[in-house]
Amino acid sequence: MDAVVKVFCIHTEPNFSMPWQRKRQYSSSSSGFVISGRRVLTNAHSVEHYTQVKVKKRGSDTKYLATVLSIGTECDIAIVTVNDDEFWEGVSPVEFGELPALQDAVTVVGYPIGGDRISITSGVVSRIEILSYIHGSTELLGLQVDAAINFGNSGGPAFNDKGNCVGIAFQSLRQDEAENIGYVIPTPIIQHFIQDYEKNEAYTGFPILGIEWQKMENPDLRKAMGMKPEQKCVRIRRVDPTAPESEVLKSSDIVLSFDGVDIADDGTVPFRHGERIGFSYLVSQKYTGDCSAIEVLRNSEILNFNIKLTSSRRLIPAHNRGKPPSYYIIAGFVFTTVSVPYLRSEYGDNYEYEAPMNLLDKLYHATLQSPDEQLVVVSQVLVSNINIGYEDIVNTQVLALNGKPVANLWRLAEMVENCDDEFLKFDLEYEQIVVLRTMTTKAATPDILATHCIPSAMSADLKALRPWT
Numbered sequence: 140m141d142a143v144v145k146v147f148c149i150h151t152e153p154n155f156s157m158p159w160q161r162k163r164q165y166s167s168s169s170s171g172f173v174i175s176g177r178r179v180l181t182n183a184h185s186v187e188h189y190t191q192v193k194v195k196k197r198g199s200d201t202k203y204l205a206t207v208l209s210i211g212t213e214c215d216i217a218i219v220t221v222n223d224d225e226f227w228e229g230v231s232p233v234e235f236g237e238l239p240a241l242q243d244a245v246t247v248v249g250y251p252i253g254g255d256r257i258s259i260t261s262g263v264v265s266r267i268e269i270l271s272y273i274h275g276s277t278e279l280l281g282l283q284v285d286a287a288i289n290f291g292n293s294g295g296p297a298f299n300d301k302g303n304c305v306g307i308a309f310q311s312l313r314q315d316e317a318e319n320i321g322y323v324i325p326t327p328i329i330q331h332f333i334q335d336y337e338k339n340e341a342y343t344g345f346p347i348l349g350i351e352w353q354k355m356e357n358p359d360l361r362k363a364m365g366m367k368p369e370q371k372c373v374r375i376r377r378v379d380p381t382a383p384e385s386e387v388l389k390s391s392d393i394v395l396s397f398d399g400v401d402i403a404d405d406g407t408v409p410f411r412h413g414e415r416i417g418f419s420y421l422v423s424q425k426y427t428g429d430c431s432a433i434e435v436l437r438n439s440e441i442l443n444f445n446i447k448l449t450s451s452r453r454l455i456p457a458h459n460r461g462k463p464p465s466y467y468i469i470a471g472f473v474f475t476t477v478s479v480p481y482l483r484s485e486y487g488d489n490y491e492y493e494a495p496m497n498l499l500d501k502l503y504h505a506t507l508q509s510p511d512e513q514l515v516v517v518s519q520v521l522v523s524n525i526n527i528g529y530e531d532i533v534n535t536q537v538l539a540l541n542g543k544p545v546a547n548l549w550r551l552a553e554m555v556e557n558c559d560d561e562f563l564k565f566d567l568e569y570e571q572i573v574v575l576r577t578m579t580t581k582a583a584t585p586d587i588l589a590t591h592c593i594p595s596a597m598s599a600d601l602k603a604l605r606p607w608t
Contacts (some may be wrong), residue, residue, distance in 0.1 A: 140197060142173040142233045143257060145250040146219075146294060147193040147202060148179050155484035156518070158464040159474055159593045164190060164493045166257065170249030171219070172304070175232045180329070181206065181294030182309050183215045184274040188461060192219055196230065197257055209506035213275035213341045213451075213459050215309050216324065233296055235326050236303030238280070240411075247286045247308050247321070249295025262286030262319065267410075269417045270322060273310055276479060278458030279345065279423055280416070281322050282306055288321030295325045299543030327424065335426060343427040346448035348419070349382025352377050352394065352411045355404040364393060365439045371395070371403045372436065373418075381452065381507045387444040397421050422448065454514055455479065455498075455503040465598045467552045469563075470580040471521035471587045472529075472573070476548050477501075477514040485534060497568065514548035517567065519596065521591050525583045529573055539566040552601055 143352045171194060177368050179194060179218050186192055186207055193202040203226045205219040221227070233459045239245065243264045262285040270281030284297065288311040297306040306323035335343055352373040355361055364374065368579045375392045395401065400408050402418045411417040412417060425431060427450045435442050457479045466475045475481065477498060479490075487492040494502075515537045520529050537546035541564050555563060558577055565573040584596055595602070 140248065140257060141230055143248050143295060144171050144173065144179060144181075144194045144196055145169075145255075146171045146185055146205075147188050148227075149185050149191040150188045151190045152188045152481075155464050155475075155481040157480070158466040158473075158518075158598065160593065161463075168250065168291055169293045170251075170291065170308070172248075172294075172296045173227075174333075177220055177227055178208070179221070180220045180307065181219065182274070182307065183210045183212050183217045185219050186210065186219065186307075187212075187274075194219070194221060194226070196226065198399055200365065201225075202495065209336045209342045210461060211275075211335075211344070212460055213345055214279060214324065214328050215274045215331050216307065217328060218333075218336060219553050228573075234302075234503075235302045235329065236299050236301060236305045238325055238327060239268070239299055239305050241267065242445040243266070243305075244300050245282075245284050245286060245305060246298045247284070247292060247295060247310060247322070247323075248298065250293040251289035251291035258292070260287040262321075265416070267325075269419060274419070277345070277451070277561070278417075278419065279328055280325055281328075282325050282422055284321050284323055285319045286321055287341050287478060288323075292321075312456060331424070331426075333595055344450035345423050346427045346429065347451045348397070348422050348433075348446075348448070349379035349384045350388060350394075351377050352406065354406060355393070361404075364391075365436070370436070371373045371401055373402055373406050375435075377506070379452075379506050381510050382449060383447045387446060388433075388435065389437065394433065395414070395441070397435040398431050409536070412549070421461045441542050446514055452506050452507055452510070455482075455502045463598065465546055465548050465600050466518075466594065467555075467601060468501050468521070468588065468596045468600070469555055469584055470575050471526045471584075472532075472565075473518040473521065474515055474548060474551060475518045477516055478602075482541045497536075498534070509546060511547050511549075515545050515548050515551055517565075517573075521587055523574065523583060523587050523590075525579060525587075532567070532571075532573070536568040537565055538568060540564070542566075549601055549604055552597060552605065553577075558604070565607045 144168045152162045153161050154160050169185035170181045192205040194205050195202045203221045205221050208218040210217045247260050266283035268280050288308045292308045295308045296304040299305045306325045310322045310326050312320040355372050370394045373394050377390050378388050390521050407415040408418045425448050428449050433444050457475050471558050482490040482494050517532050517535045540554045563575045563577050
């Protein structure tokens with residue numbers, strides 16, 4: 140119990156709707172626990188956008204300043220450390236245990252809301268499967284337990300009956316028809332994060348197989364694809380064109396196995412005795428840059444490929460990895476890139492229902508066509524005499540400038556800054572255009588920035604990359 144600590148964090152989130160400033164800071168408390176190497180594990184969302192992090196030991200009245208070493212957004216795990224030697228006195232690190240079985244007892248320890256003292260809740264493991272990690276917007280192995288997990292429990296350890304840590308509490312299901320359903324990050328995911336950090340001195344992420352696939356359970360579909368009765372597989376719907384897999388895999392390839400493990404028609408593989416799990420589990424056990432063997436059936440011929448695995452990249456990223464949003468302003472037009480945090484800022488937590496269909500379609504179905512591609516939009520128009528008639532343009536995608544495609548925000552800024560044409564003509568989605576006189580536009584921008592108290596026409600990352608003067 141003495142290894143379990145309370146984590147205090149001051150957060151200052153970026154303002155994605157007004158990317159030149161940050162939101163008002165707020166505080167939170169959560170849980171964590173000491174591991175070997177003078178480190179403390181907690182949840183990534185517990186220290187997201189941190190300004191200051193402190194930790195307090197059980198029974199102590201002292202809060203110690205902590206340094207964040209690494210944040211794994213996808214797996215919702217973070218590592219922090221404390222430089223003060225006094226903090227480590229009398230503290231023994233937690234030992235990790237094996238992945239528990241169904242119905243194994245677990246004890247969740249932490250500092251949930253409702254009090255300052257340590258809290259202990261007990262339950263059993265009721266399910267082991269690939270779960271949706273809400274914070275990371277990804278799917279990884281997780282444990283479902285019936286022990287109560289409340290706000291503040293996040294980051295606390297889950298112990299087995301031997302006193303070994305078998306996971307980290309990180310989220311719970313809160314619905315009227317469900318009670319005491321909590322979720323725990325299991326030891327395979329924790330060990331992957333720790334070893335990734337130790338190997339690379341940074342978090343590189345969980346790799347993915349850059350394909351979308353469909354089940355092959357329908358007998359007519361199997362027959363049409365030339366499948367033999369004894370063969371099990373899934374069909375590739377499409378391949379990420381920016382992923383290394385695109386060099387060898389094709390749409391309608393039939394994936395038979397991954398690293399020698401046969402894949403069933405429903406996309407599952409053997410897990411433990413009497414259990415099956417989605418084959419993405421096999422991929423998540425690898426590290427970014429690792430190579431894996433994949434066996435496919437193409438035109439009735441079995442082919443074997445060795446592919447290099449990379450981390451996930453999407454046209455609309457699920458998170459910004461703690462970085463502030465990029466922006467560029469010209470003539471009052473605020474250009475920025477679309478991400479899930481941006482959609483949440485614009486349309487609220489129910490953005491999946493409130494955001495425009497065209498943006499949601501790109502969120503769920505669009506793939507990158509080049510590694511540096513971004514979805515650039517006019518976020519808003521800061522009203523000025525120079526942009527009369529364009530005031531109502533909001534969250535509209537920019538397709539081209541003076542006939543040249545806009546691949547990303549940096550490219551747009553470069554084309555505007557280097558433009559010698561008389562007019563700037565922006566082609567927007569739905570055949571909408573914006574035309575501005577180039578010289579007048581550039582001259583008016585400083586006054587517009589001053590009127591709205593905006594310190595710069597572009598974000599710091601664009602300034603660092605700009606080739607223009």
